[in-house]
Amino acid sequence: MLGACEGVLRTWWDRKAEWLDPAGGLTPRQASDQRVLATASAHIQAARLLLERAAQRADHAPVTPVLVAENQRDVTAAVELCCSATDELFRSSGIRVLDEGDPLQRAWRDITAARSHGTLNFDTAAASYTSALVAARGAEPGRGTAADLAGAPPPSTRWPRPRPAPSPRDRRPPRPGAPGQRGGGRRPGTGRRHGGGTVTRRIALFDVDQTLLAEKSMISFWRFWSASLARSGRRVPAPRTSGADRETLNRAYFTLFAGVRRRRLEEAAAEWYAHYRRGPDAYLTATVAALEEHRASGDEVALVTGCGDILVRPVAGHLGVLHVLATEQLTDGSGVLTGEVRRPMIAAAKAEAVVELARRLDVPLRECRAYGDHSSDLAMLSLVGHPVVVGDDPVLAERGAEPGWRFLSATTGPQPTEAATTTATTEAATATGKQQQQQATATGAQHMASGTALRHVDTADRRQHVGTVTGLVHAT
The missing domain is CATH 3.40.50.1000 (HAD superfamily/HAD-like)
Structure with a gap:
């Protein structure tokens, strides 16, 4: 959905830019278009940040009922932002979007249809989030507090910040035993896994x-x-x-x-x-x-x-x-x-x-x-x-x-069906995440098993770490 929403913004901007005078610069003529451009782009960027934050939790934080609820909250909030941005862009696109073959109309229909999926309902996520915070008071030290409301994880569950993109001089993997590398560093293509060990990245x-x-x-x-x-x-x-x-x-x-x-x-x-x-x-x-x-x-x-x-x-x-x-x-x-x-x-x-x-x-x-x-x-x-x-x-x-x-x-x-994709994802989450699901509440386990939130860390013994980020992340 995020990728489709970004595509709508690019198409909208291409169409608006065509209407500019040769010396008009890059500012749309009408103040209303300026507001639509700024609002929609801000909503889309905010949605991406929410999904990236959910992915970061899934990769590095221990699975708890509160974390499951936080990720469901953030994913559904990202969906709301994407839909809001798409609606604004669609309404301001003029009469040409009434053509059924228009790319903006097709994207708007697809995004609106995806929003109706039960697992992406913000009201449901809001109720689950509130219940998880209430249940965590006293059950999980440091959870269900004002720090949770502000988005700050307690010290015991903080995850590492993502590393900045390497400069050209830093892109070569460290040599074993290189100065300043404790234990010689890690092999290229590997990273730390929560709880110890390393993971191997692959490309298909x-x-x-x-x-x-x-x-x-x-x-x-x-x-x-x-x-x-x-x-x-x-x-x-x-x-x-x-x-x-x-x-x-x-x-x-x-x-x-x-x-x-x-x-x-x-x-x-x-x-x-x-x-x-x-x-x-x-x-x-x-x-x-x-x-x-x-x-x-x-x-x-x-x-x-x-x-x-x-x-x-x-x-x-x-x-x-x-x-x-x-x-x-x-x-x-x-x-x-x-x-x-x-x-x-x-x-x-x-x-x-x-x-x-x-x-x-x-x-x-x-x-x-x-x-x-x-x-x-x-x-x-x-x-x-x-x-x-x-x-x-x-x-x-x-x-x-x-x-x-x-x-x-x-x-x-024929083409792969959405139902088949959802079923495959659900089965993978169910089969490989049993240990994490046992730690979560019944609500958290239900969301994880439904495939709403799946991320992995693939290791030599082929185990996966099931997190709580929606399949939407794969689409970005």
């Missing part, structure tokens, strides 16, 4: 076309795009699909969009994907299921694809993926696509992008898992400690005979 890397999506998305989108142009009487050339190497064909494809406003293509990509994902055989079901398992485990997930960044964003948003490594389409100073790309995200470029992502997230490549279907994915698959081949590409099949390589079926099927 997914190609898109014929790995997650059953069709080649660029060709599917072109059919959608050219059909819309044909209805307006415009003739368009077909993209080249053979007669050159993949990188040349990739560059040639994007020249077909030269002169198109980036915002217009973003809207078309969202419309295409909304239609595509309803197909009965739109996805490779085994790979999508693997992605959901990685998300439920709290792994970092990335899409690594030669598709255009504009085209793959709706896919990433729908599947809850934060990191997108795609072919970046370039624009001029006025937001119009030039037809050029920074670099096709193919073969060696994929491998380089993966190395950079792992470095930035401080995760060893040996802990990463990569999924690909074509020989052009070989460079990426060869980098990681856990490569997975999707389908039966002959080059990958030969390489996959080596130890440590796995195979997934390329069976196609």
Whole structure:
């Protein structure tokens, strides 16, 4: 929901900016628009801070009834702020949002529908929070006091502050026994776990076309795009699909969009994907299921694809993926696509992008898992400690005979349902959080088992720490 709300704000601002005079600067003309912009952006940023605070509690604080109630309170408050911001932006967007195909209207409908979910009801959270504070007076030393109302945890349960982003000189992991490092520091990709021990971070890397999506998305989108142009009487050339190497064909494809406003293509990509994902055989079901398992485990997930960044964003948003490594389409100073790309995200470029992502997230490549279907994915698959081949590409099949390589079926099927995702998350929370749930009250255990608040810390013995931050955090 937070990501969708941020998208509404970006779309709203793009539309307002178009109405400015050439010398008008970056201030909207009307004072009412200024107020909407400031209010909505403040609400969205406040919602993000609430969710980040809930995530911090879940990762580092011991699970107690008060903490469960605090996180439920903060998550539902973040939902209220997101909905308030979206309503303000929608009301001030003019008559064009009355079109059912308008991206702002679709986002507004989706956010409003999500708000109606019972676990996101603020009144319910308020009652639970009050009850937890009352019950904690005398039962939990230091809880149920004025410090709780001010948001300050008692000294016995304070968690560490998040570390600031490292500077370029600080990004290399400390050497064992380095001066100033007690015990030689920690290995890259590891961190402290509440109660002692360390945790290992992982990245799951997914190609898109014929790995997650059953069709080649660029060709599917072109059919959608050219059909819309044909209805307006415009003739368009077909993209080249053979007669050159993949990188040349990739560059040639994007020249077909030269002169198109980036915002217009973003809207078309969202419309295409909304239609595509309803197909009965739109996805490779085994790979999508693997992605959901990685998300439920709290792994970092990335899409690594030669598709255009504009085209793959709706896919990433729908599947809850934060990191997108795609072919970046370039624009001029006025937001119009030039037809050029920074670099096709193919073969060696994929491998380089993966190395950079792992470095930035401080995760060893040996802990990463990569999924690909074509020989052009070989460079990426060869980098990681856990490569997975999707389908039966002959080059990958030969390489996959080596130890440590796995195979997934390329069976196609419909889109993953929200019910299936919720059920999987609930089962994970129920199966892995029994110790924490025994410490919580019946109300806290109910919220944790319902999947309202799930975060993990994945360790070598595959145990998870179940916290109390909503699945909304995954969507941001």
